[in-house]
Amino acid sequence: MNIPKISYPRIVIIGGGFAGVALAKKLSKQEVQVVLLDKHNYHTFQPLLYQVSTGGLEPDSIAYPIRKILKDFPNFHFRLAEVNEIDTTCNTIKTNIGELKFDYLVVASGSKTNYFGNSEIEKHSMAMKTIPQSLDLRSLILENFEEALLTSDLNERIALMNFVIVGGGPTGVELAGALAEIKKGILPKDYPDLDTRLAQINIIQSGDCILKGMSENASAKAEEFLEKLGVHVWKNVRVTNYDGKTVTTNSDLTFQTATVVWAAGVQGASIKGLQAEEYITRGNRLLVNNHNQIKGFEHIFAIGDIACMATEDFPNGLPMMAQPAIQQGQQLGDNILKLIENKPMKPFVYKDKGAMATVGRNKAVVDLKNIKFQGVFAWYVWMFIHLFFLIGFRNRMVVFVNWVYNYIRFDREARLIIRPFKKKFKS
Amino acid sequence: MNIPKISYPRIVIIGGGFAGVALAKKLSKQEVQVVLLDKHNYHTFQPLLYQVSTGGLEPDSIAYPIRKILKDFPNFHFRLAEVNEIDTTCNTIKTNIGELKFDYLVVASGSKTNYFGNSEIEKHSMAMKTIPQSLDLRSLILENFEEALLTSDLNERIALMNFVIVGGGPTGVELAGALAEIKKGILPKDYPDLDTRLAQINIIQSGDCILKGMSENASAKAEEFLEKLGVHVWKNVRVTNYDGKTVTTNSDLTFQTATVVWAAGVQGASIKGLQAEEYITRGNRLLVNNHNQIKGFEHIFAIGDIACMATEDFPNGLPMMAQPAIQQGQQLGDNILKLIENKPMKPFVYKDKGAMATVGRNKAVVDLKNIKFQGVFAWYVWMFIHLFFLIGFRNRMVVFVNWVYNYIRFDREARLIIRPFKKKFKS
Structure with a gap:
């Protein structure tokens, strides 16, 4: 893979998400060689993907070039690569651009959408885990309205304007809120010759x-906010199939729709060669101890979504969110240096900073450790936190300009079909 | 096509570029029905496409939703459609979404890249006329550097870092300047383990x-600016072929390169049914009189790049630039209303506002009617004019933020491979 051999130990990190980047930053300017591999040449700020899908933000302003994050680190090497296999006996990874030996390996490959084995749902529904996926969804939403204009079949028109989101987690809730705002503020102006009151937004939640x-308060308030925005929230309903036209469920309920967004589950993005029964666990995550070591290895670690670290508060593993990933990445940086120096590592302790979700304009729910609140102030907190955690001053400025503009003008100008998703519109 | 029939005359405009949008705006709030068709749901600010290709600007900030431009106009209909044929005997257009009758037809379909019949060049080289094309070029440039890191074959590495731009017009010159700035300011930091001094930028100009x-002053100064930036300017050289590896020319000169940008010519994007010999002219443009009427028709017009209007100063037709397009669109708006009222139309007189091009950081050449200047001040004028003509306040703000940031930090953060261009990097 053309990585120079130097006398420092080589740490290979798979994945440039929150965990991988936090770790690489910690290791900068230390006496180690770091090789970071990712399928993309940029870091994605996943919590704002739903705003890309709904035309509120440019994709480029929630992405950041990985090479730039670590440009001042002398022994850092980035490679655009996909890892196919890990050989734990030879301490080698096999990728689409060749093989590489490691002294320490950190798997930070994150998570991917979990369709629970239903290939028909996988084929017909949209996911929102990457920027290209989010742009595809943006195109599809807009294409469906263009198509709704053309058909004289009322049922088809209604199906084209019916959005079904499966999964009531933060992704589903935030997407539903944004779609509801579009329905209210943008569609009637953009499509004066279409009865956009027929547009529907449905969230289906199995629990x-x-x-x-x-x-409980956050959940109840979020539901109230959604219902006020006209979103239909279906609880205790499990989707059983979607054939591209009809969503069927475990009850009598069905939905005729041209758009299903599958936000009902994620699983660890596991890699061949690291799938032994003794450490692979529920949802394809890798069981780690509190030093993030994978069972049976001293020098192979997992951090972030792919790692399953059980704690007293989270016996099934820490939540698959940015905070555990960042904290694990930072601490593993210190621990690997300790391991190299043969000093004892420090056990990881998760500092739960809470969770939050926004539900359309002016509304959010925030659970912090000692205080939980909902409404306008929560919305400001949500915005401030998201701006703060975005990487890059330019990204923050551009996102800020967009948010101020969108807020004042009730608008979302990135409603562009740049790469058509439906064959029909490809030119 | 599901367009309501009303008593007002129906004006169909093909194309939402500078010409089509200027015309539609003029016709807003008049007693006419306007149907605007475009392959994209957005207007593209083409003069800044080279900044998208070179990571200086987000694509979304030089695009603007067409529906939004005309949202307050009651009898305006936009359709996302590709026009396949014009039937001038039945006054009907045929599109991929159905047929439509017109009372007045305005062809504003713009221009497309002209490969002068060389299909091998067309297959292997990159164009930069649309946002998707510009994004493909952005991906390719970055992918080539990623690939250059991987190869141990020095010649291949040099070819991957060799950029050949064919055509020394504003597009070629501005792209070359931006690439030269990237070579100087970004590559050495992003690719510390690659000898980026080997990167080359070549412009080949047949004249x-x-x-x-x-x-003459502008031309000479621009060349001087480019040479100072390390760009090789090859004049009086005509490219004869490019097979994906080697550019051959009409002299001994050849170039081994993985990237050829073809900016050597454009032609009218003509449409089937409007290609009669009596009005189709050099470069597939449609010959129009000074009312923009196509020869032989009273009610069928052409404006912008596709129209060839000969004047005393421009006997081969007005230049294919934004200004003639905007001015023709605006005046045709008035003239169509006069025609409807049976009043005499006003002949079009082109107000030449000059031309300009930027050549990297701090340098531009500007030819205005009465004054021509080059250098730093020209660069400020260039920026101001481009910001001014961009559609949309948000776009202007975001472009401004990017420019200030890029200027202060010597940076271009949109160096993202969002949709890989080479098969190798597609995941």
């Missing part, structure tokens, strides 16, 4: 509340 | 000067 994992 | 059509 008995949305935003599971947040407080 | 004996670059920026043909501008003043």
